[in-house]
Amino acid sequence: MSKPLLIKLLLLVIVFAVVPLALEGFGKGYYYQIATLAFVFMLLAASLHLVTGVAGLLHLGHASLYGVGAYVAALLGSKYGIGFTIGLPLAGLGAAFVAFLVALPTMRLMSIYFAVATLGIGQMLFLVFQNWVGLTNGPNGVMLFDGIDLFGVAINSELGIYYVVAAVSAVSILILNRLSHSYYGNALRSLREDDQCTAAMGINVTVMKIQAFVISAFFAGIAGALWAYTTGYISPNDFNFSQSILILTMVVVGGLGSLPGVLIGALLLILLPEVLRYFGDIRNIIVGLLMFGAILFLPKGLFGEVNALNFARRLLGSAWSEDNSEKGIGWK
Protein backbone atom coordinates (compact mmCIF):
# COMPACT_ATOMS: atom_id res chain seq x y z
CA MET A 1 0.00 0.00 0.00
CA SER A 2 1.39 3.35 -0.97
CA LYS A 3 2.07 5.98 1.62
CA PRO A 4 -0.43 8.58 0.38
CA LEU A 5 -3.24 6.03 0.51
CA LEU A 6 -2.18 5.16 4.04
CA ILE A 7 -2.46 8.80 5.14
CA LYS A 8 -5.93 9.11 3.63
CA LEU A 9 -7.08 5.91 5.28
CA LEU A 10 -5.61 7.01 8.59
CA LEU A 11 -7.50 10.32 8.43
CA LEU A 12 -10.73 8.53 7.55
CA VAL A 13 -10.28 6.09 10.43
CA ILE A 14 -9.60 8.92 12.86
CA VAL A 15 -12.58 11.00 11.75
CA PHE A 16 -15.12 8.20 11.43
CA ALA A 17 -13.98 5.66 14.03
CA VAL A 18 -11.51 6.89 16.63
CA VAL A 19 -13.14 10.23 17.44
CA PRO A 20 -16.71 8.87 17.65
CA LEU A 21 -15.53 5.99 19.82
CA ALA A 22 -13.75 8.41 22.12
CA LEU A 23 -16.81 10.64 22.24
CA GLU A 24 -19.03 7.67 23.09
CA GLY A 25 -16.50 6.74 25.75
CA PHE A 26 -16.78 10.16 27.38
CA GLY A 27 -20.52 9.85 26.99
CA LYS A 28 -21.29 13.54 27.41
CA GLY A 29 -23.24 15.71 24.99
CA TYR A 30 -20.83 18.52 25.68
CA TYR A 31 -17.96 16.79 23.91
CA TYR A 32 -20.20 16.16 20.90
CA GLN A 33 -20.93 19.88 20.73
CA ILE A 34 -17.22 20.66 20.66
CA ALA A 35 -16.64 18.07 17.94
CA THR A 36 -19.45 19.57 15.83
CA LEU A 37 -18.14 23.06 16.41
CA ALA A 38 -14.69 21.94 15.32
CA PHE A 39 -16.07 20.49 12.08
CA VAL A 40 -18.13 23.60 11.30
CA PHE A 41 -15.14 25.85 11.83
CA MET A 42 -12.80 23.59 9.90
CA LEU A 43 -15.17 23.88 6.97
CA LEU A 44 -15.41 27.65 7.41
CA ALA A 45 -11.65 28.02 7.60
CA ALA A 46 -11.21 25.79 4.55
CA SER A 47 -13.69 27.90 2.58
CA LEU A 48 -12.00 31.13 3.63
CA HIS A 49 -8.71 29.51 2.65
CA LEU A 50 -9.88 29.42 -0.96
CA VAL A 51 -10.50 33.17 -1.02
CA THR A 52 -7.86 34.56 1.33
CA GLY A 53 -5.15 31.94 1.19
CA VAL A 54 -5.29 30.79 -2.42
CA ALA A 55 -6.76 33.79 -4.25
CA GLY A 56 -5.17 36.30 -1.86
CA LEU A 57 -8.28 38.43 -1.25
CA LEU A 58 -8.37 39.59 2.36
CA HIS A 59 -11.97 38.84 3.32
CA LEU A 60 -13.19 40.35 6.61
CA GLY A 61 -16.86 39.39 6.37
CA HIS A 62 -16.84 35.64 6.01
CA ALA A 63 -18.94 35.06 9.14
CA SER A 64 -21.83 37.03 7.63
CA LEU A 65 -22.04 34.68 4.63
CA TYR A 66 -21.93 31.79 7.09
CA GLY A 67 -24.79 33.59 8.82
CA VAL A 68 -26.77 33.82 5.57
CA GLY A 69 -26.51 30.04 5.23
CA ALA A 70 -27.55 29.50 8.83
CA TYR A 71 -30.54 31.84 8.52
CA VAL A 72 -31.68 30.32 5.22
CA ALA A 73 -31.57 26.83 6.72
CA ALA A 74 -33.20 27.85 9.99
CA LEU A 75 -35.96 29.97 8.43
CA LEU A 76 -36.77 27.39 5.76
CA GLY A 77 -36.86 24.72 8.46
CA SER A 78 -38.89 26.58 11.07
CA LYS A 79 -41.30 28.56 8.85
CA TYR A 80 -41.75 26.40 5.78
CA GLY A 81 -40.91 22.96 7.11
CA ILE A 82 -38.22 22.31 4.53
CA GLY A 83 -35.97 19.70 6.05
CA PHE A 84 -32.26 19.14 6.22
CA THR A 85 -31.91 17.25 2.93
CA ILE A 86 -33.11 20.19 0.82
CA GLY A 87 -32.30 22.93 3.30
CA LEU A 88 -28.60 22.15 3.31
CA PRO A 89 -27.94 22.76 -0.40
CA LEU A 90 -30.40 25.66 -0.41
CA ALA A 91 -28.45 27.29 2.43
CA GLY A 92 -25.28 26.96 0.40
CA LEU A 93 -26.97 28.37 -2.70
CA GLY A 94 -28.47 31.25 -0.70
CA ALA A 95 -25.08 32.25 0.64
CA ALA A 96 -23.53 31.84 -2.82
CA PHE A 97 -26.24 34.06 -4.32
CA VAL A 98 -25.65 36.81 -1.75
CA ALA A 99 -21.92 36.49 -2.36
CA PHE A 100 -22.48 36.84 -6.09
CA LEU A 101 -24.45 40.05 -5.59
CA VAL A 102 -21.71 41.32 -3.28
CA ALA A 103 -18.96 40.30 -5.64
CA LEU A 104 -20.29 42.09 -8.72
CA PRO A 105 -19.44 45.63 -7.60
CA THR A 106 -16.57 44.88 -5.23
CA MET A 107 -14.38 42.55 -7.24
CA ARG A 108 -12.53 45.27 -9.09
CA LEU A 109 -11.33 46.76 -5.82
CA MET A 110 -7.70 46.30 -4.84
CA SER A 111 -6.26 44.69 -1.70
CA ILE A 112 -7.06 46.90 1.28
CA TYR A 113 -10.10 48.43 -0.42
CA PHE A 114 -11.52 44.99 -1.01
CA ALA A 115 -10.90 44.11 2.64
CA VAL A 116 -12.75 47.22 3.75
CA ALA A 117 -15.64 46.52 1.38
CA THR A 118 -16.07 42.99 2.74
CA LEU A 119 -15.95 44.38 6.24
CA GLY A 120 -18.69 46.85 5.39
CA ILE A 121 -20.85 44.21 3.75
CA GLY A 122 -20.33 41.87 6.67
CA GLN A 123 -21.52 44.56 9.05
CA MET A 124 -24.52 45.35 6.82
CA LEU A 125 -25.61 41.71 6.78
CA PHE A 126 -25.13 41.59 10.54
CA LEU A 127 -27.41 44.62 10.92
CA VAL A 128 -29.99 42.87 8.75
CA PHE A 129 -29.83 39.77 10.95
CA GLN A 130 -30.19 41.89 14.03
CA ASN A 131 -32.74 44.49 13.01
CA TRP A 132 -35.03 43.05 10.33
CA VAL A 133 -37.24 41.59 13.01
CA GLY A 134 -39.98 40.59 10.59
CA LEU A 135 -37.71 38.22 8.70
CA THR A 136 -34.94 37.15 11.04
CA ASN A 137 -36.65 37.58 14.42
CA GLY A 138 -34.03 40.13 15.38
CA PRO A 139 -31.80 39.76 18.43
CA ASN A 140 -33.97 36.93 19.74
CA GLY A 141 -32.65 34.63 17.07
CA VAL A 142 -34.38 31.73 15.37
CA MET A 143 -35.26 28.45 17.03
CA LEU A 144 -35.12 25.37 14.85
CA PHE A 145 -36.97 22.50 16.46
CA ASP A 146 -36.67 19.91 13.69
CA GLY A 147 -33.76 17.58 14.02
CA ILE A 148 -31.69 16.39 11.09
CA ASP A 149 -33.92 14.52 8.69
CA LEU A 150 -31.86 12.82 6.02
CA PHE A 151 -33.96 11.58 3.06
CA GLY A 152 -36.87 10.91 5.40
CA VAL A 153 -34.78 9.15 8.04
CA ALA A 154 -34.81 11.11 11.27
CA ILE A 155 -31.41 11.19 12.93
CA ASN A 156 -31.71 11.90 16.61
CA SER A 157 -28.77 10.29 18.35
CA GLU A 158 -25.71 12.38 19.06
CA LEU A 159 -23.56 9.84 17.28
CA GLY A 160 -25.74 10.03 14.16
CA ILE A 161 -25.58 13.82 14.10
CA TYR A 162 -21.83 13.62 14.50
CA TYR A 163 -21.60 11.30 11.50
CA VAL A 164 -23.76 13.57 9.33
CA VAL A 165 -21.74 16.67 10.24
CA ALA A 166 -18.44 14.87 9.81
CA ALA A 167 -19.45 13.42 6.43
CA VAL A 168 -20.78 16.71 5.03
CA SER A 169 -17.75 18.68 6.15
CA ALA A 170 -15.30 15.99 5.04
CA VAL A 171 -16.80 15.90 1.53
CA SER A 172 -16.84 19.70 1.34
CA ILE A 173 -13.25 19.98 2.52
CA LEU A 174 -12.25 17.32 0.02
CA ILE A 175 -13.83 19.35 -2.81
CA LEU A 176 -12.08 22.51 -1.58
CA ASN A 177 -8.82 20.59 -1.38
CA ARG A 178 -9.11 19.36 -4.96
CA LEU A 179 -10.05 22.87 -6.09
CA SER A 180 -7.08 24.51 -4.46
CA HIS A 181 -4.66 21.88 -5.79
CA SER A 182 -5.77 21.87 -9.38
CA TYR A 183 -5.04 23.97 -12.44
CA TYR A 184 -7.87 26.16 -11.24
CA GLY A 185 -6.17 26.59 -7.87
CA ASN A 186 -2.89 27.33 -9.58
CA ALA A 187 -4.55 30.06 -11.62
CA LEU A 188 -5.93 31.55 -8.42
CA ARG A 189 -2.49 31.41 -6.83
CA SER A 190 -1.00 33.16 -9.84
CA LEU A 191 -3.52 35.99 -9.64
CA ARG A 192 -2.72 36.30 -5.97
CA GLU A 193 0.94 36.82 -6.80
CA ASP A 194 0.44 39.23 -9.70
CA ASP A 195 -2.98 39.86 -11.14
CA GLN A 196 -1.83 42.08 -14.00
CA CYS A 197 0.61 39.44 -15.15
CA THR A 198 -2.09 36.77 -14.86
CA ALA A 199 -4.49 38.83 -16.91
CA ALA A 200 -1.78 39.24 -19.55
CA MET A 201 -1.47 35.45 -19.70
CA GLY A 202 -5.08 35.25 -20.82
CA ILE A 203 -6.83 34.44 -17.56
CA ASN A 204 -9.98 36.42 -16.83
CA VAL A 205 -9.02 37.69 -13.41
CA THR A 206 -12.35 39.20 -12.41
CA VAL A 207 -14.35 36.11 -13.31
CA MET A 208 -11.88 33.91 -11.45
CA LYS A 209 -12.13 36.08 -8.35
CA ILE A 210 -15.92 36.07 -8.44
CA GLN A 211 -15.97 32.29 -8.87
CA ALA A 212 -13.62 31.75 -5.94
CA PHE A 213 -15.65 34.12 -3.78
CA VAL A 214 -18.96 32.46 -4.66
CA ILE A 215 -17.65 28.90 -4.21
CA SER A 216 -16.23 29.85 -0.84
CA ALA A 217 -19.54 31.41 0.16
CA PHE A 218 -21.38 28.25 -0.89
CA PHE A 219 -19.37 26.16 1.55
CA ALA A 220 -19.69 28.82 4.24
CA GLY A 221 -23.45 28.55 3.77
CA ILE A 222 -23.26 24.77 4.14
CA ALA A 223 -21.32 25.29 7.38
CA GLY A 224 -24.04 27.69 8.50
CA ALA A 225 -26.76 25.12 7.84
CA LEU A 226 -24.81 22.50 9.80
CA TRP A 227 -24.46 24.95 12.67
CA ALA A 228 -28.18 25.85 12.63
CA TYR A 229 -29.26 22.20 12.59
CA THR A 230 -26.86 21.00 15.27
CA THR A 231 -27.46 23.78 17.79
CA GLY A 232 -31.13 24.29 17.00
CA TYR A 233 -30.83 27.99 17.79
CA ILE A 234 -29.04 30.82 16.02
CA SER A 235 -28.72 34.46 16.98
CA PRO A 236 -27.07 37.39 15.18
CA ASN A 237 -24.12 37.40 17.56
CA ASP A 238 -22.96 34.05 16.19
CA PHE A 239 -22.11 35.86 12.95
CA ASN A 240 -20.55 39.14 14.02
CA PHE A 241 -17.23 40.69 13.10
CA SER A 242 -15.26 38.89 15.79
CA GLN A 243 -16.34 35.55 14.29
CA SER A 244 -15.01 36.70 10.92
CA ILE A 245 -11.76 37.56 12.62
CA LEU A 246 -11.68 34.23 14.40
CA ILE A 247 -11.98 32.42 11.06
CA LEU A 248 -9.31 34.65 9.54
CA THR A 249 -7.06 33.93 12.50
CA MET A 250 -7.46 30.21 11.90
CA VAL A 251 -6.36 30.70 8.31
CA VAL A 252 -3.39 32.87 9.21
CA VAL A 253 -2.21 30.81 12.18
CA GLY A 254 -2.51 27.63 10.16
CA GLY A 255 -0.74 29.08 7.15
CA LEU A 256 -2.03 31.23 4.30
CA GLY A 257 -2.54 29.09 1.22
CA SER A 258 -2.16 25.78 3.00
CA LEU A 259 -5.29 23.66 3.43
CA PRO A 260 -3.85 21.17 5.95
CA GLY A 261 -2.42 24.10 7.89
CA VAL A 262 -5.78 25.85 7.92
CA LEU A 263 -7.49 22.72 9.28
CA ILE A 264 -4.85 22.45 12.01
CA GLY A 265 -5.35 26.14 12.79
CA ALA A 266 -9.12 25.69 13.08
CA LEU A 267 -8.75 22.67 15.35
CA LEU A 268 -6.23 24.51 17.51
CA LEU A 269 -8.37 27.62 17.95
CA ILE A 270 -11.52 25.63 18.73
CA LEU A 271 -9.97 23.04 21.01
CA LEU A 272 -7.51 25.31 22.80
CA PRO A 273 -10.11 27.39 24.67
CA GLU A 274 -11.73 24.14 25.77
CA VAL A 275 -8.44 22.67 26.97
CA LEU A 276 -7.68 25.94 28.71
CA ARG A 277 -11.01 25.96 30.56
CA TYR A 278 -8.93 25.06 33.56
CA PHE A 279 -7.43 28.53 33.43
CA GLY A 280 -10.89 30.04 33.66
CA ASP A 281 -11.19 33.67 32.69
CA ILE A 282 -7.75 34.20 31.25
CA ARG A 283 -8.18 31.62 28.50
CA ASN A 284 -9.17 34.22 25.90
CA ILE A 285 -6.06 36.19 26.73
CA ILE A 286 -4.03 33.04 26.21
CA VAL A 287 -5.67 32.57 22.80
CA GLY A 288 -4.74 36.15 21.91
CA LEU A 289 -1.17 35.60 23.09
CA LEU A 290 -0.92 32.39 21.06
CA MET A 291 -2.18 34.18 17.98
CA PHE A 292 0.41 36.87 18.53
CA GLY A 293 3.16 34.31 19.12
CA ALA A 294 2.20 32.38 16.02
CA ILE A 295 2.42 35.52 13.87
CA LEU A 296 5.70 36.57 15.43
CA PHE A 297 7.53 33.26 15.42
CA LEU A 298 5.78 31.32 12.66
CA PRO A 299 5.09 33.95 10.02
CA LYS A 300 4.30 31.31 7.42
CA GLY A 301 1.85 29.57 9.72
CA LEU A 302 1.96 26.25 11.50
CA PHE A 303 2.06 24.34 8.25
CA GLY A 304 3.22 26.69 5.54
CA GLU A 305 2.10 26.81 1.94
CA VAL A 306 5.33 25.34 0.60
CA ASN A 307 5.02 22.32 2.86
CA ALA A 308 1.36 22.00 1.95
CA LEU A 309 2.08 22.09 -1.77
CA ASN A 310 4.82 19.48 -1.43
CA PHE A 311 2.45 17.34 0.61
CA ALA A 312 -0.37 17.71 -1.92
CA ARG A 313 1.96 16.93 -4.80
CA ARG A 314 3.05 13.74 -3.13
CA LEU A 315 -0.58 12.76 -2.51
CA LEU A 316 -1.94 13.69 -5.90
CA GLY A 317 1.24 13.22 -7.85
CA SER A 318 1.37 9.46 -7.45
CA ALA A 319 -1.77 9.13 -9.55
CA TRP A 320 -0.47 11.56 -12.10
CA SER A 321 2.94 10.01 -12.47
CA GLU A 322 1.17 6.75 -13.28
CA ASP A 323 -0.59 8.48 -16.13
CA ASN A 324 1.19 7.34 -19.28
CA SER A 325 -0.86 9.14 -21.88
CA GLU A 326 0.82 11.45 -24.34
CA LYS A 327 -0.59 14.62 -22.83
CA GLY A 328 0.78 14.14 -19.34
CA ILE A 329 -1.23 15.83 -16.65
CA GLY A 330 -0.13 17.93 -13.73
CA TRP A 331 3.17 18.07 -11.96
CA LYS A 332 5.62 15.22 -11.78
Added chain:
Amino acid sequence: MFDPYFLQQLAIGVSLGMIYALMAIGFTLIFGVLNVVNFAHGEVYTIGAFAGLMAITAFAPPLLVVLFIALAAGAFAGFGLERLAFRPFRRFSDEASLKSRAMREATLMSSLAMSIIAREAMELIFGSQFQSVDLAYLINKPIEIGPITIVNGDLIILGITLLMLAGLQWLLKKSPIGMSIRAVSNNALGAKYCGINTDRTIIFTFIIGSGMGALAGILVGLYYGAIFPAMGFTPGIKAFVAMVMGGLSSIPGAVVSAMILGLAESISTSFMPSVWSDMVAYAFLLATLIFFPQGLFGARRERV
Protein backbone atom coordinates in the same frame (compact mmCIF):
# COMPACT_ATOMS: atom_id res chain seq x y z
CA MET B 1 -37.54 77.67 9.17
CA PHE B 2 -36.04 74.43 10.41
CA ASP B 3 -37.68 71.93 12.59
CA PRO B 4 -36.08 72.24 16.10
CA TYR B 5 -35.76 68.47 16.27
CA PHE B 6 -33.77 68.50 13.06
CA LEU B 7 -31.41 71.19 14.43
CA GLN B 8 -30.95 69.17 17.57
CA GLN B 9 -30.01 66.12 15.53
CA LEU B 10 -27.58 68.33 13.67
CA ALA B 11 -25.88 69.28 16.95
CA ILE B 12 -25.60 65.61 17.94
CA GLY B 13 -24.26 64.84 14.48
CA VAL B 14 -21.52 67.43 14.84
CA SER B 15 -20.40 65.91 18.16
CA LEU B 16 -20.50 62.41 16.70
CA GLY B 17 -18.56 63.53 13.65
CA MET B 18 -15.94 65.21 15.83
CA ILE B 19 -15.45 62.02 17.83
CA TYR B 20 -15.06 59.98 14.64
CA ALA B 21 -12.65 62.59 13.35
CA LEU B 22 -10.44 62.36 16.43
CA MET B 23 -10.25 58.60 15.98
CA ALA B 24 -9.86 58.71 12.22
CA ILE B 25 -6.84 61.00 12.56
CA GLY B 26 -5.04 58.30 14.52
CA PHE B 27 -5.88 55.70 11.88
CA THR B 28 -4.81 58.01 9.07
CA LEU B 29 -1.52 59.09 10.65
CA ILE B 30 -0.53 55.48 11.30
CA PHE B 31 -1.62 54.31 7.87
CA GLY B 32 0.30 57.14 6.27
CA VAL B 33 3.53 56.29 8.03
CA LEU B 34 3.44 52.50 8.02
CA ASN B 35 0.99 51.64 5.24
CA VAL B 36 -0.80 49.23 7.58
CA VAL B 37 -4.14 49.36 9.34
CA ASN B 38 -3.93 49.46 13.12
CA PHE B 39 -6.76 47.26 14.32
CA ALA B 40 -6.03 47.97 17.96
CA HIS B 41 -7.09 51.60 17.64
CA GLY B 42 -10.55 50.87 19.06
CA GLU B 43 -8.93 49.41 22.16
CA VAL B 44 -6.83 52.53 22.63
CA TYR B 45 -10.11 54.46 22.70
CA THR B 46 -11.42 52.12 25.40
CA ILE B 47 -8.18 52.42 27.36
CA GLY B 48 -8.56 56.20 27.32
CA ALA B 49 -12.10 55.92 28.67
CA PHE B 50 -11.07 53.53 31.43
CA ALA B 51 -8.01 55.58 32.40
CA GLY B 52 -10.27 58.60 32.82
CA LEU B 53 -12.78 56.55 34.80
CA MET B 54 -10.09 55.25 37.14
CA ALA B 55 -8.78 58.74 37.71
CA ILE B 56 -12.29 59.95 38.54
CA THR B 57 -12.98 57.17 41.01
CA ALA B 58 -9.53 57.39 42.60
CA PHE B 59 -9.09 61.08 43.33
CA ALA B 60 -11.81 63.05 41.56
CA PRO B 61 -9.65 65.62 39.74
CA PRO B 62 -11.06 68.48 37.66
CA LEU B 63 -12.34 67.59 34.19
CA LEU B 64 -9.32 69.00 32.40
CA VAL B 65 -6.98 66.79 34.42
CA VAL B 66 -9.14 63.74 33.60
CA LEU B 67 -8.78 64.53 29.92
CA PHE B 68 -5.02 64.89 30.29
CA ILE B 69 -4.79 61.58 32.11
CA ALA B 70 -6.74 59.89 29.30
CA LEU B 71 -4.48 61.53 26.74
CA ALA B 72 -1.38 60.33 28.57
CA ALA B 73 -2.75 56.82 28.95
CA GLY B 74 -3.55 56.71 25.23
CA ALA B 75 -0.08 57.95 24.35
CA PHE B 76 1.47 55.32 26.57
CA ALA B 77 -0.78 52.62 25.08
CA GLY B 78 0.22 53.74 21.60
CA PHE B 79 3.88 53.52 22.52
CA GLY B 80 3.48 50.02 23.95
CA LEU B 81 1.41 48.93 20.97
CA GLU B 82 4.05 50.09 18.53
CA ARG B 83 6.83 48.32 20.44
CA LEU B 84 4.93 45.05 20.82
CA ALA B 85 2.86 44.67 17.69
CA PHE B 86 4.57 46.70 14.98
CA ARG B 87 8.26 46.98 15.77
CA PRO B 88 9.06 43.24 15.57
CA PHE B 89 7.80 43.16 11.99
CA ARG B 90 10.04 45.98 10.81
CA ARG B 91 13.21 43.95 10.96
CA PHE B 92 13.78 44.46 7.27
CA SER B 93 13.57 47.95 5.86
CA ASP B 94 14.36 47.41 2.18
CA GLU B 95 11.80 48.55 -0.33
CA ALA B 96 10.57 45.07 -1.22
CA SER B 97 9.66 44.14 2.33
CA LEU B 98 8.21 47.58 3.05
CA LYS B 99 5.72 46.95 0.27
CA SER B 100 5.28 43.23 0.76
CA ARG B 101 1.77 41.97 1.35
CA ALA B 102 2.86 39.25 3.73
CA MET B 103 4.43 41.78 6.05
CA ARG B 104 1.42 44.05 5.99
CA GLU B 105 -0.87 41.17 6.79
CA ALA B 106 1.39 40.08 9.65
CA THR B 107 1.20 43.54 11.24
CA LEU B 108 -2.54 43.64 10.69
CA MET B 109 -2.94 40.33 12.48
CA SER B 110 -0.55 41.24 15.27
CA SER B 111 -2.42 44.44 16.02
CA LEU B 112 -5.61 42.39 15.99
CA ALA B 113 -4.07 39.95 18.48
CA MET B 114 -3.05 42.87 20.68
CA SER B 115 -6.59 44.26 20.55
CA ILE B 116 -8.00 40.88 21.62
CA ILE B 117 -5.54 40.68 24.50
CA ALA B 118 -6.25 44.25 25.60
CA ARG B 119 -10.03 43.83 25.42
CA GLU B 120 -10.03 40.54 27.27
CA ALA B 121 -7.69 41.91 29.92
CA MET B 122 -9.99 44.87 30.47
CA GLU B 123 -12.98 42.56 30.65
CA LEU B 124 -11.15 40.47 33.22
CA ILE B 125 -10.30 43.49 35.36
CA PHE B 126 -13.47 45.55 35.07
CA GLY B 127 -16.09 43.01 34.00
CA SER B 128 -18.02 43.32 30.76
CA GLN B 129 -20.88 45.44 32.20
CA PHE B 130 -21.35 49.17 31.85
CA GLN B 131 -19.34 51.11 34.39
CA SER B 132 -21.20 54.00 35.89
CA VAL B 133 -19.50 57.37 35.89
CA ASP B 134 -19.76 59.88 38.74
CA LEU B 135 -22.73 62.05 37.77
CA ALA B 136 -20.86 65.29 38.50
CA TYR B 137 -18.51 64.50 35.63
CA LEU B 138 -21.07 63.77 32.96
CA ILE B 139 -21.02 66.36 30.24
CA ASN B 140 -24.72 66.25 29.40
CA LYS B 141 -26.13 69.26 31.21
CA PRO B 142 -28.73 70.82 28.95
CA ILE B 143 -28.25 74.29 27.53
CA GLU B 144 -31.22 75.97 25.87
CA ILE B 145 -30.50 78.01 22.77
CA GLY B 146 -33.76 79.38 21.46
CA PRO B 147 -36.03 76.49 20.52
CA ILE B 148 -33.35 73.77 20.66
CA THR B 149 -31.64 72.16 23.58
CA ILE B 150 -28.07 71.01 23.34
CA VAL B 151 -25.89 69.69 26.14
CA ASN B 152 -22.65 71.24 27.33
CA GLY B 153 -20.88 68.11 26.07
CA ASP B 154 -21.57 69.18 22.50
CA LEU B 155 -19.71 72.43 23.13
CA ILE B 156 -16.90 70.73 25.05
CA ILE B 157 -16.38 68.12 22.32
CA LEU B 158 -16.47 70.80 19.64
CA GLY B 159 -13.98 72.97 21.51
CA ILE B 160 -11.55 70.20 22.34
CA THR B 161 -11.63 68.72 18.84
CA LEU B 162 -11.03 72.09 17.21
CA LEU B 163 -8.15 72.66 19.62
CA MET B 164 -6.68 69.26 18.83
CA LEU B 165 -7.07 69.78 15.09
CA ALA B 166 -5.37 73.16 15.25
CA GLY B 167 -2.61 71.68 17.40
CA LEU B 168 -2.17 68.83 14.97
CA GLN B 169 -2.03 71.19 12.05
CA TRP B 170 0.68 73.22 13.78
CA LEU B 171 2.53 70.06 14.73
CA LEU B 172 2.53 68.64 11.24
CA LYS B 173 3.35 71.85 9.43
CA LYS B 174 5.77 73.62 11.76
CA SER B 175 7.43 71.29 14.26
CA PRO B 176 10.43 69.12 13.33
CA ILE B 177 8.74 65.91 14.45
CA GLY B 178 5.63 66.73 12.42
CA MET B 179 7.70 67.40 9.36
CA SER B 180 9.49 64.11 9.78
CA ILE B 181 6.10 62.38 10.09
CA ARG B 182 5.07 63.91 6.79
CA ALA B 183 8.37 62.96 5.23
CA VAL B 184 8.09 59.33 6.35
CA SER B 185 4.52 59.03 5.18
CA ASN B 186 5.47 60.47 1.83
CA ASN B 187 8.39 58.11 1.26
CA ALA B 188 9.73 56.05 4.15
CA LEU B 189 12.92 54.95 2.47
CA GLY B 190 13.70 58.39 1.10
CA ALA B 191 13.20 59.93 4.54
CA LYS B 192 15.58 57.39 5.97
CA TYR B 193 18.23 58.26 3.41
CA CYS B 194 17.87 61.92 4.31
CA GLY B 195 18.85 61.16 7.87
CA ILE B 196 15.41 61.09 9.48
CA ASN B 197 15.14 58.66 12.36
CA THR B 198 12.18 56.69 11.00
CA ASP B 199 11.84 54.52 14.10
CA ARG B 200 11.49 57.52 16.35
CA THR B 201 9.06 59.14 13.90
CA ILE B 202 6.87 56.06 13.86
CA ILE B 203 6.77 55.97 17.65
CA PHE B 204 5.74 59.63 17.74
CA THR B 205 3.05 58.96 15.17
CA PHE B 206 1.63 56.25 17.37
CA ILE B 207 1.80 58.44 20.46
CA ILE B 208 -0.01 61.33 18.77
CA GLY B 209 -2.62 59.19 17.05
CA SER B 210 -3.34 57.06 20.09
CA GLY B 211 -3.52 60.06 22.38
CA MET B 212 -6.26 61.53 20.19
CA GLY B 213 -8.10 58.21 20.08
CA ALA B 214 -7.98 57.92 23.87
CA LEU B 215 -9.29 61.47 24.24
CA ALA B 216 -12.22 60.57 21.99
CA GLY B 217 -12.85 57.57 24.26
CA ILE B 218 -13.09 59.53 27.50
CA LEU B 219 -15.19 62.25 25.86
CA VAL B 220 -17.72 59.69 24.64
CA GLY B 221 -17.65 57.95 28.01
CA LEU B 222 -18.53 61.19 29.78
CA TYR B 223 -21.04 62.26 27.10
CA TYR B 224 -23.11 59.07 27.29
CA GLY B 225 -22.07 58.04 30.80
CA ALA B 226 -21.36 54.46 29.72
CA ILE B 227 -17.90 52.91 29.74
CA PHE B 228 -17.43 49.22 28.94
CA PRO B 229 -14.62 47.08 27.48
CA ALA B 230 -16.24 46.55 24.06
CA MET B 231 -17.11 50.23 23.53
CA GLY B 232 -14.26 50.82 21.07
CA PHE B 233 -15.47 48.51 18.34
CA THR B 234 -18.20 50.49 16.57
CA PRO B 235 -16.47 53.89 16.64
CA GLY B 236 -13.34 52.10 15.48
CA ILE B 237 -15.14 50.82 12.39
CA LYS B 238 -16.71 54.22 11.72
CA ALA B 239 -13.35 55.92 11.97
CA PHE B 240 -11.92 53.30 9.65
CA VAL B 241 -14.70 54.07 7.17
CA ALA B 242 -13.91 57.77 7.49
CA MET B 243 -10.27 57.06 6.76
CA VAL B 244 -11.12 55.11 3.63
CA MET B 245 -13.59 57.74 2.46
CA GLY B 246 -10.96 60.40 3.00
CA GLY B 247 -8.50 58.56 0.80
CA LEU B 248 -6.48 56.55 3.34
CA SER B 249 -3.72 59.04 4.06
CA SER B 250 -5.30 62.47 3.83
CA ILE B 251 -6.00 64.00 7.24
CA PRO B 252 -8.31 66.82 6.09
CA GLY B 253 -10.15 64.21 3.99
CA ALA B 254 -10.58 61.95 7.00
CA VAL B 255 -11.88 64.79 9.17
CA VAL B 256 -14.39 65.94 6.55
CA SER B 257 -15.54 62.37 5.92
CA ALA B 258 -15.91 61.79 9.66
CA MET B 259 -18.13 64.87 9.88
CA ILE B 260 -20.19 63.65 6.91
CA LEU B 261 -20.59 60.28 8.58
CA GLY B 262 -21.57 61.74 11.94
CA LEU B 263 -24.09 64.14 10.41
CA ALA B 264 -25.56 61.51 8.08
CA GLU B 265 -25.94 59.11 10.94
CA SER B 266 -27.72 61.53 13.26
CA ILE B 267 -29.93 63.01 10.54
CA SER B 268 -30.90 59.56 9.32
CA THR B 269 -32.55 58.91 12.68
CA SER B 270 -35.24 61.43 11.66
CA PHE B 271 -36.20 59.19 8.75
CA MET B 272 -35.71 55.67 10.05
CA PRO B 273 -35.45 53.72 13.30
CA SER B 274 -32.18 54.48 15.04
CA VAL B 275 -31.06 50.83 14.99
CA TRP B 276 -30.57 51.17 11.24
CA SER B 277 -28.43 54.30 11.48
CA ASP B 278 -25.22 52.24 11.40
CA MET B 279 -26.30 51.11 7.95
CA VAL B 280 -25.79 54.64 6.66
CA ALA B 281 -22.07 54.52 7.44
CA TYR B 282 -21.63 51.24 5.60
CA ALA B 283 -23.69 52.43 2.66
CA PHE B 284 -21.44 55.47 2.45
CA LEU B 285 -18.43 53.20 2.60
CA LEU B 286 -19.60 51.01 -0.26
CA ALA B 287 -20.71 53.93 -2.39
CA THR B 288 -17.32 55.56 -1.90
CA LEU B 289 -15.44 52.40 -2.72
CA ILE B 290 -17.45 51.71 -5.84
CA PHE B 291 -17.71 55.21 -7.26
CA PHE B 292 -14.61 56.90 -5.82
CA PRO B 293 -12.10 54.08 -5.36
CA GLN B 294 -9.40 56.59 -4.41
CA GLY B 295 -11.50 58.07 -1.65
CA LEU B 296 -13.37 61.35 -1.82
CA PHE B 297 -10.28 63.46 -1.17
CA GLY B 298 -7.39 61.15 -1.90
CA ALA B 299 -4.84 61.77 -4.55
CA ARG B 300 -4.12 58.96 -6.99
CA ARG B 301 -2.11 56.33 -5.21
CA GLU B 302 0.19 53.62 -6.29
CA ARG B 303 -1.52 50.23 -6.45
CA VAL B 304 -0.83 48.59 -3.12
